[in-house]
Amino acid sequence: MNRHNHDLSTDLNLIIVSHGLASRVFLMKWFKGTIEQFEYLHNISNCEF
Structure with a gap:
């Protein structure tokens, strides 16, 4: 996950299929978030994006 030093011409779009907690x-x-930010987020519902 080296996202700091990359060439913008090689940007890549990804689709991640996962469960809410994951x-x-x-x-x-x-995004290098804190525990407080993690607890603030809610799990994504089924078929939600």
Whole structure:
């Protein structure tokens, strides 16, 4: 997940299919969030994006 030093011409779009808790954990790791921010997020419902 090296997102700091990359060439903008090689940007990549990803689709992540996951359960609600796993998506929250991924977002917190990706954006380097705090525990308070993690607890503020809600799980995504079925078929929600």
